[in-house]
Amino acid sequence: MAEAIQLRSVTKAYQRAGESLRVLDELELTMAGGTFYALMGPSGSGKTTLLNLVGGLDHADSGTVMVGSVDLTQLDGSELAAWRAGNVGFVFQGFNLLPVLTARENVELPLQLTPLSRRQRRAQAERALQLVGLGDRMDHKPSELSGGQEQRVAIARAIATDPQVILADEPTGDLDRSTAAAVLQLLQRLNRELGKTILMVTHDPQAADYADKVIHLDKGKLGRIDANPGRG
Amino acid sequence: MPWKLLWRNVLGHPVRSLLTVGAVAVAVFLVCVLDAVTSGLTRTLNAASANRLLVQSAVSLFVDLPLSYQQKMASVPGIEAICKWQWFGGRYEQDKGGFFAQFGIDADTFLPSYPEMKITRGSYDDFTKQRTACCVGDELADKYGWQVGQTVPIMGTIFERTDGRPWEFTIAAIYHSDSPAVDNQTMWFQFDYLRESLEQGGAEGPLGVGVYMLRMAPGTDPVAVQQAVDAMFENGPQRVQTTTEAEFNRQFISMLGDVPTLLRLIGGAVLFAIFFAVLNTMLMAGRERTRDLGVMKALGFTDRATGILLVAESLLLCGLGAGVGIGLGLLAEAPFAVATAAFLPGFGFDERTLLLGAGIAVVVGVVAGVLPGRRAARLTAIAALREVG
Ligand SMILES: Nc1ncnc2c1ncn2[C@@H]1O[C@H](COP(=O)(O)OP(=O)(O)OP(=O)(O)O)[C@@H](O)[C@H]1O
Ligand SMILES: [Mg+2]
Numbered sequence: 001m002a003e004a005i006q007l008r009s010v011t012k013a014y015q016r017a018g019e020s021l022r023v024l025d026e027l028e029l030t031m032a033g034g035t036f037y038a039l040m041g042p043s044g045s046g047k048t049t050l051l052n053l054v055g056g057l058d059h060a061d062s063g064t065v066m067v068g069s070v071d072l073t074q075l076d077g078s079e080l081a082a083w084r085a086g087n088v089g090f091v092f093q094g095f096n097l098l099p100v101l102t103a104r105e106n107v108e109l110p111l112q113l114t115p116l117s118r119r120q121r122r123a124q125a126e127r128a129l130q131l132v133g134l135g136d137r138m139d140h141k142p143s144e145l146s147g148g149q150e151q152r153v154a155i156a157r158a159i160a161t162d163p164q165v166i167l168a169d170e171p172t173g174d175l176d177r178s179t180a181a182a183v184l185q186l187l188q189r190l191n192r193e194l195g196k197t198i199l200m201v202t203h204d205p206q207a208a209d210y211a212d213k214v215i216h217l218d219k220g221k222l223g224r225i226d227a228n229p230g231r232g
Numbered sequence: 233m234p235w236k237l238l239w240r241n242v243l244g245h246p247v248r249s250l251l252t253v254g255a256v257a258v259a260v261f262l263v264c265v266l267d268a269v270t271s272g273l274t275r276t277l278n279a280a281s282a283n284r285l286l287v288q289s290a291v292s293l294f295v296d297l298p299l300s301y302q303q304k305m306a307s308v309p310g311i312e313a314i315c316k317w318q319w320f321g322g323r324y325e326q327d328k329g330g331f332f333a334q335f336g337i338d339a340d341t342f343l344p345s346y347p348e349m350k351i352t353r354g355s356y357d358d359f360t361k362q363r364t365a366c367c368v369g370d371e372l373a374d375k376y377g378w379q380v381g382q383t384v385p386i387m388g389t390i391f392e393r394t395d396g397r398p399w400e401f402t403i404a405a406i407y408h409s410d411s412p413a414v415d416n417q418t419m420w421f422q423f424d425y426l427r428e429s430l431e432q433g434g435a436e437g438p439l440g441v442g443v444y445m446l447r448m449a450p451g452t453d454p455v456a457v458q459q460a461v462d463a464m465f466e467n468g469p470q471r472v473q474t475t476t477e478a479e480f481n482r483q484f485i486s487m488l489g490d491v492p493t494l495l496r497l498i499g500g501a502v503l504f505a506i507f508f509a510v511l512n513t514m515l516m517a518g519r520e521r522t523r524d525l526g527v528m529k530a531l532g533f534t535d536r537a538t539g540i541l542l543v544a545e546s547l548l549l550c551g552l553g554a555g556v557g558i559g560l561g562l563l564a565e566a567p568f569a570v571a572t573a574a575f576l577p578g579f580g581f582d583e584r585t586l587l588l589g590a591g592i593a594v595v596v597g598v599v600a601g602v603l604p605g606r607r608a609a610r611l612t613a614i615a616a617l618r619e620v621g
Contacts, residue, residue, distance in 0.1 A: 057530060057613050078534050085532025092617065096527045100240035110531040112234050157531075 003068030003087075003164045003197060005031040005054055010063035012049055023049045026063070029215070029222055033068075033164070036191040036198045038211035045217045047201045048169055054199060055088050055167045056080040067165060085113040089158025091168035095150040097142040103129060103153045104138040107160050114161060128156040132186055148179035155186055159196070166190065168200040172207050184210040238545055241517065249549060252513045256553020256596070257560065259506040260589045264561040264581060265568070266495040267588055272412070272572075272579035273492060279413040280478035284345065285454060287444040287461055290471035293484070296440025297470055299427075305444065308460045310452035313341040316423045317443040322386035324376075325398055332372055334386060336423035345447040348414050354380035354405035363425045366401035369416035370408045371570070378403055384419070391426060391437035399435075413477070446474075503592060510600035514546045518604030525608050526616025539609030546601030547594065554593030558586055 012024040023046040031037055039047050052058040053065050056072050057080075065072040067087065075083060089110075097106045107125040116124065129138050132152040142150055151171060158166050168187065172180035188210050190196045200211060208214045209228060216223030242249045287305070289295035302314050320334035339360040343349060352370055359365045368378065378384065385398035393399060401421050409416055429435040448457055458474040465472045475483065518525075525538050561581060569579045 052614055055530070078536075081529070081532050081534045083532075084530065090530050092527075094523075094617075096523060096617070098237065098524050098527065100244040101237060105236060105240075109234060109237070109528070113532050 004033040006066040008064045010060045010065060012060050025221060027222060033197050034195045035213060036211045038208035038214045039199060039201045040208055040214055041217035045219060047217055051167050051169055051201055055090060056084050086161060087163050089163045089166045091154050091158050091171045093170040093173040095154050097150055097153055099142050102139050102141055103134060106153055107157045110157060110161050125160055128160045132156045147175055148182060151183050159190060164197055166196050166198045170201050241545060242548060248513060252510060252549050253553045255506055255509045256550050257556035259502045260554045260557030260593060261560045262502050263499045263592060264585050264589045266499045267585045268579055268581050270492045270495050276412040277478050277481050279411045280481055283448045284477045285446040285457060285474055286477060286480040287472050287474045290473045296438055296442060299441060304464060305461055308457060310448050310457050311446050312449040313345055313447040315341040315345055315445040316441045317445060318423055319442050321390045322388050325385045325387055332417050334419040336426040337420050339422050345445060346414055348409045348411040349407045351405050352408045356405050358404040362404055363422060364402055365404035366419050366421040367405040367407055368403055368419045370406050371416040373406045391435050393435045507596050507600055510546060510550060510596055514600050514604045518542055518607055522616050522619055525611055526613045529613035535609040539605040542605040542608045543598060543601035547597035550593040550597030554590050558589045
């Protein structure tokens with residue numbers, strides 16, 4: 001069973017012009033392992049902030065963030081880095097591949113933080129690229145790939161270390177509808193076939209349809225959690 | 233550490249990397265050459281013998297002293313031998329573009345006073361016995377393919393033969409010196425041959441002596457001899473200045489100004505400039521890679537690792553530059569040493585010079601990498617990714 005995610009009374013505020021802006025306010029949220037969640041809400045509602053806390057990129061001001069049995073609020077900077085390397089994969093809106101590396105090398109990058117040998121890393125990167133349907137584009141640089149292909153390389157990179165949790169921040173935001181559909185189907189497959197827990201931020205209700213459940217966030221407070229009809 | 237990324241980042245901007253490497257290479261090359269010159273000067277000074285004094289005109293090295301001084305100085309206690317040195321300044325007919333020094337000297341006291349010199353071919357005895365003989369350095373002989381017994385025509389410029397023909401010196405001996413005190417590209421001939429020619433009307437030119445070398449007996453106080461000689465000619469006809477060989481060399485070199493200090497200043501300025509060039513490159517590299525660094529941190533690379541990556545890139549550029557610079561230096565060393573042998577016999581790269589070049593590269597690399605490296609380490613993944621959307 002993949003790891004569950006639990007946020008207990010999580011508060012996160014930003015200081016701006018001497019004023020404290022509460023982005024997340026005593027947020028309570030439980031997500032089941034192995035489930036595909038879509039996170040929706042108006043711009044500025046704190047979706048990215050929430051994702052960053054769950055991904056160990058940022059610290060909560062108070063409360064606890066549990067991923068599996070690990071309380072992320074107890075880890076310091078380098079412990080968080082090590083935790084991220086093995087437990088979570090990120091997919092960003094802007095793809096964010098390293099331009100000087102080929103697709104294969106981009107996917108291999110997080111594997112450099114594992115004790116795998118060079119050959120094992122290569123094999124695992126190729127497996128991940130084949131899984132996302134890019135077995136024939138491994139030696140291409142990002143500039144030689146389409147947007148959809150770039151995002152699939154980014155997804156391959158996110159799953160290269162076989163993390164249980166995948167966090168995606170508007171992964172289809174820069175893609176046209178049919179390309180986006182392919183990426184969403186891929187995420188769905190990762191959830192269904194590999195049992196990954198996925199939390200995906202999106203503005204697009206059609207994208208949210210691919211998820212099992214939709215979490216609504218508004219002004220730092222949790223709205224409803226919908227189970228998608230006909231799914232899950 | 234993702235070393236491949238390091239290379240790719242450097243190769244990703246080939247022109248910028250090449251320019252930076254080139255700039256470091258030129259700087260390292262320059263600093264190595266400057267250092268070799270400075271240490272060459274030092275070596276030459278250090279090789280100077282403590283028991284040789286040199287007497288020159290108090291006015292200038294270019295003013296001759298009378299021949300009669302030799303007799304008078306011989307009476308000063310502690311002086312074991314005296315040898316005249318007269319600059320001949322002739323031109324070798326077969327190589328009008330080339331230059332080497334010729335001196336008229338006293339054959340009987342010359343070699344015994346310069347034990348640094350070893351006769352490798354021919355015989356010094358023959359040199360002393362034959363009026364028109366000469367003794368040449370092995371580098372000079374090898375350069376022109378001279379053999380013992382061969383006659384070398386030298387056209388006089390200061391001392392011209394009345395028949396308009398070149399002087400002819402027969403090679404009786406070839407010497408070699410391992411000490412920078414004596415170079416291996418000089419031709420020595422008998423001062424007496426020059427004097428006879430001038431006295432008998434075979435040649436025209438000033439009859440005098442540029443420098444008298446005084447060899448002191450072991451244990452002699454050089455200061456006492458210096459003072460005695462200087463005092464002897466206090467009232468003319470030509471006042472003299474007596475110095476140790478080291479001091480003489482130093483003065484000769486300082487006719488060009490305070491060379492070592494000047495060279496060090498130039499070297500320092502070059503380093504300063506190169507430091508900013510590398511720093512600029514690395515700051516640019518660090519900035520444009522903000523997003524990459526943010527991604528790497530999100531993937532789990534530590535602050536330390538990302539900082540080191542930039543320092544390593546800076547080191548790589550400087551290391552490549554140092555490699556090229558030192559390589560160029562080694563290629564240029566031999567021709568440079570030959571070209572400067574006459575006035576800088578000590579020129580040459582030693583391990584210290586090469587270590588200096590490599591050390592500079594490491595220091596510049598680290599220092600120029602620290603600033604962008606620190607920025608990279610402090611950057612948070614969130615800030616880096618937000619900055620570029
Ligand atoms: N580093 C920061 N400093 C100050 N304010 C911040 C910072 N990061 C986020 N905020 C603010 O916090 C609020 C929530 O930001 P967040 O990025 O989580 O929103 P979001 O729901 O992801 O919005 P969007 O849909 O536009 O991406 C916003 O008002 C934003 O301006
Ligand atoms: Mg956002």
